[in-house]
Amino acid sequence: MAKAVRSPLSDALWRRPNLLLLLLITPPLLWLGIVYIGSLFALLVQSFFSIDEFSGLINYEFTLKTYGELLRASNFDILVRTIAMASAVTIGAAIVAFPIAYYAARYARGKWKAVFYLGVMLPLWSSYLVKVYSWKLILAKEGILNWLFETLHLSWVLEAYLSIPGIGGNSLSVSWTGTFLVFLYVWLPFMILPIQASLERVPPSMLEASGDLGAKPGQTLRHVILPLALPGIIAGSIFTFSLTMGDYIIPQIVGTSARMIGQAVYQFQGTAGNIPLAAAFAVVPIVVMGIYLTLAKRAGAFDAL
Amino acid sequence: MTVAIKFSGVSRHFGIVRAVDGVNLEIAEGEFFALLGPSGSGKTTCLRLIAGFEQPTAGSIAIFGEDATQVPPYRRPVNTVFQDYALFPHLNVRDNIAYGLMVRGDGKSARRAAADEGLELVALDGFGDRKPSELSGGQRQRVALARALVMKPKVLLLDEPLGALDLKLREQMQSELKSLQRRLGIAFVFVTHDQGEALSMADRVAVFNEGQIQQVGSPEDVYDRPQAPFVADFVGASNVLPADIVNAVIGTHAAASLRPEAITLGSGPLGGVVEAQAFLGSATRIEVRCNRQIIKVLIPKGGVVPAIGEVVQMGWAPGALHMMDGAHG
């Protein structure tokens, strides 16, 4: 018959389906295993070394001393501050993202659907640095925001706000509020997309059923929509939380002089030359994210990614 | 009779799941053969074993006397019509049909001629330039059929071929498939969970349950003379009478099957109370409770339908009560 194709290798792949799987999975596994996991391991190893205080050289002996240093007040503050900021940004992003995601999933149709999709995708993918830069322009003393407040004769509101200790400062560009705004802006699309994906899986009939059973719109939102959107919110929060925790550029460009984890890692490995302490600092977000991902997985958030 | 497909002790296990478990089966050349069973019974896995998409964990498969256990699908003289049709979305209808000829190296003109011939065979002349997405479900199925048939297979495999079609189209395709099979004279092996479809189309039926074949035989065999309670129940929803009832009625201690339409009301050895009735159009079905057993009775149109709660006696023609050997359920 004509079906007499000869291809020994193809035959071998058919007879042993696992061989095909092995051929497919080996190259990416080798790459990720060696380059990525290998590097993470190198980081972990470094964090158990310490730095000699007099010579400034790395002491290649196993010690927990470097982790102990994390608990020093000045270092511990950095951890608390970073996690607080990451939490604030996550909550803020969820609040701002939800209406956009909800509108895009439920009401936007046809052309508007595309507008919403691209409207989120373009900022998501456009240059991170440019986005940060644009906020430097916005928040600058002579920039558009101050100009806007002045033009509306509302400068006193801004000044009153900036005089609040903790979140205020000399100007918005050197305040925690400024840092928060930029973080919120830069990571917002990462929150919108998973929420939208989870909302799009809610069939409209389910909302009609809820209404049919006597629920007011607010009750439907609370008891039906929010629980169903929760996996999406958690999936989005993985990104906003993780990205905020590890960022060192935004707080460096917009914000106070108090550091976050990312800046500490960058400075300790760079100018200070204290790679072990930098490594120990970097392990904190890994541990936090490890816990976070485990919890998120239990909540079924990975389906919404 | 030439044996087209022969299964010898074939098993296919997925981990601890025994999808197919020690199946012996022979399908003759030119036969219209149905693999019938509920979902998960192993019938589809059997079809996939014939096509070569699955490999047996144990046993061997021969196609026209040649051992095919180690032969990959692209060298087996069988072709498949998939349940979801599996038309290549990036190719138009003509290129879909000629795909098999293309990969074996036929020239362009030969391919075109064969594709047009295939389109004609399934009454889709002139549809060659369309994309699969521009066809209706029924048309897609015809393309899938033509694509398999232009390869001139010795056995055509059909996986739930009518499952996705609506009732009217399904009836039409049933008779078309049947006449096509007569005309081509090759064996058709088709998988279905619809017992009506299996009985009306096939020359022989294999009834599957839990990875094993319960019975192989002509439609009359499996309908009138079920060999196992499962067959009696699955094929035509027969009453399965447990051994103690049969013993009380005719003195033989064995389970037996009794067709609902074979029961007459009025006098007879079995009495009970009518519990439910359902109007089916051409007949009315009532359910009669005898102790713990529910007996279904079909009363043809025009017959007297007893009211719910009424006590009735049930009888049947001699021979209607079919003893099942090997039935212990």
Next chain:
Amino acid sequence: MHSKASLGLKIAAIGGLLFLHLPILLIFVYAFTTEDKSYQWPPPGLTLQWFEVTWNRPDVWQALGLSLKVASISTLIAIVLGTLCAAAVARSKFFGRETISLLVILPIALPGIITGISLRSAFNIADIPFSTWTIILGHATFCIVVVYNNAVARFRRTSSSLIEASMDLGATYWQTLRFVILPNMATAILAGGMLAFALSFDEVIVTTFTAGQQQTLPIWMLEELVRPRQRPVTNVVAMVVVLVTFLPILGAYYLTRGTETVAGQGK
């Protein structure tokens, strides 16, 4: 839906979208400002002269060249590895499948600074000097997930019976790959590749740890942000970067658009 969106929801949704876009548009205005010492708003005047100044800056061209090179090579590596991984994960259920998905996502799920400092530690321990390849090593690693996501979604939509149908009709694995799998996967892989390119072209956090003294375009911009030398040139570069990254994103969108709708209807 027969109910209409409430006014509050509409305002919140549209307002959110504006919040996402106005800052980027602002960059476009600043690229034309005549003011070169501060970020004054509104701009005192408009000019095209900064485009010429930027055009004649060799450091900008050099940084752009390096960025393009790194992004191209990283994208190619990511396409190969991401597609292979997606094929394995989408096609078969095997032990450890979830672990592999997690492993692929990890480089972007964990903060970039961790990928950066990890690679830096590894180079340090293994005594590898910084080069273009150390940058590529990092970029390819976090680009894999983008290609992987696109490819895995398409593999899932491409019914597995297509491959079986091809082999049933006499095609070997190689013929099936060439005539069925690649034509069906091409747009998804290309879209993934475009996004990977955009991601790599723009990356700065990991790069600062793996570049040594080399300057990619984002690193050049970062320097300008931290220690501004000539603000108008930065403005122009920022605008060009926005335009350049928009192209692959729009391209990827158009390549996957049709399939998304089909998939939606299929659910």
